[in-house]
Amino acid sequence: ETGVTQSPTHLIKTRGQQVTLRCSSQSGHNTVSWYQQALGQGPQFIFQYYREEENGRGNFPPRFSGLQFPNYSSELNVNALELDDSALYLCASSLRGLGTGELFFGEGSRLTVL
Amino acid sequence: QKEVEQNSGPLSVPEGAIASLNCTYSDRVSQSFFWYRQYSGKSPELIMSIYSNGDKEDGRFTAQLNKASQYVSLLIRDSQPSDSATYLCAVIRAVDSNYQLIWGAGTKLIIKP
Numbered sequence: 001e002t003g004v005t006q007s008p009t010h011l012i013k014t015r016g017q018q019v020t021l022r023c024s025s026q027s028g029h030n031t032v033s034w035y036q037q038a039l040g041q042g043p044q045f046i047f048q049y050y051r052e053e054e055n056g057r058g059n060f061p062p063r064f065s066g067l068q069f070p071n072y073s074s075e076l077n078v079n080a081l082e083l084d085d086s087a088l089y090l091c092a093s094s095l096r097g098l099g100t101g102e103l104f105f106g107e108g109s110r111l112t113v114l
Numbered sequence: 115q116k117e118v119e120q121n122s123g124p125l126s127v128p129e130g131a132i133a134s135l136n137c138t139y140s141d142r143v144s145q146s147f148f149w150y151r152q153y154s155g156k157s158p159e160l161i162m163s164i165y166s167n168g169d170k171e172d173g174r175f176t177a178q179l180n181k182a183s184q185y186v187s188l189l190i191r192d193s194q195p196s197d198s199a200t201y202l203c204a205v206i207r208a209v210d211s212n213y214q215l216i217w218g219a220g221t222k223l224i225i226k227p
Contacts, residue, residue, distance in 0.1 A: 002159075033215070042118075042202050042217030043158065056212035090157055102148075103215070105157035 002026060004093050006106035013081050014114050021076040021109045025093030032074040033103065034066060035090040043090055049074055078111075086113045115140055118205050120218035129227050133190040137203030137218055140184070146206035147179055147186045152220065153199045162188060193225045 003026035013019050025032050031050045035043035045058035049068035063079040072093070078085055088110050092103035119138045127133040135149075146165050150158035164170045164177040164186065176189040186205075190197055200220040207214045 002157075035217075040122075040219070042204075042219045043215075045214045045216065048212070048214075056209065056214055058214060102160055102163065103158075105159070107157050 002093075002104040002106065004091060004104050004106035006089075006091050006109050008109055009107065010110045010112075012112045012114060015081055015083060017081050017113075018077065018079045019081060019111060021078075021089050021091075021111075023074045023076070023091030023093075023106055025072045025074065025091075026104050029093035029095050029104070030072050031094045032068055032072065033092050033094070034074070034076045035092065036060075036085075037088045037090055037108075039087075046076065081113045083113050086111060116218075117141060117207070117216045118203055118218040120201075120203050120221045122219055123222040124224050125221055126224045126226055127193050129193060129195060129225055131193055133193045133197065133223055133225070135188040135190075135201050135203075135221050135223065136185060137187065138185045139203075139205045139216075141205065141207055141216075142181075142184065144205045144207060147177070148204040148206075148215075149175075149177060149186075149188045150202040150204060151199045152202055158202055190223075195225045195227055198223060198225045 005024045007022050033048040034046040037043045048056040052068045065077045068074045088108045090108045092105045149162040152158045162177040164179045170177045174191045178187045200222045202220045203218040
């Protein structure tokens with residue numbers, strides 16, 4: 001167990017809808033990063049939050065947005081869902097940011113867009 | 115060319131043998147390299163990190179880094195069926211003052227009893 005929890009674990013949405021995924025980081029970890037993992041692919045970096053501010057973003061459109069709260073938990077929001085958004089969304093927390101590469105992942109939220 | 119490339123496999127290795135997993139990367143300035151293991155339906159877990167050229171050993175695992183040739187490898191000695199998983203190579207990329215973790219697609223390893 002990594003101490004990182006994500007919810008919901010599975011969800012089904014239809015194209016055009018909006019979704020919010022949640023993540024509680026490991027105690028004491030002030031950095032949260034989010035990844036999209038399509039079937040058979042490696043994770044793709046979406047963005048990172050450090051002390052409530054976004055401080056790194058991958059090649060994802062603005063309809064992917066996020067928040068980090070004072071307790072370091074985080075949300076990923078995706079608007080105007082597209083079929084290609086179907087994937088496993090992983091949240092990872094770390095103590096010292098991505099520079100160490102030492103990430104602790106939650107079990108993920110599997111999103112299906114119909 | 116992908117930034118981080120791995121052979122997708124599957125790589126089939128007999129139990130007790132050495133499994134060798136390879137990864138190449140394109141960004142010459144990358145300094146930090148990681149191997150994660152991902153069991154089917156589970157999230158990735160870090161097994162090795164390496165920052166300097168040469169070998170780094172941790173139990174049955176050895177990571178090897180060659181920055182001149184831009185490759186990093188993972189050796190698993192005395193392979194066990196429980197080692198069957200997808201192994202993901204990840205590389206830190208610096209963007210301005212921030213970092214991104216860039217991942218390969220993973221190599222599926224099957225250890226045959």
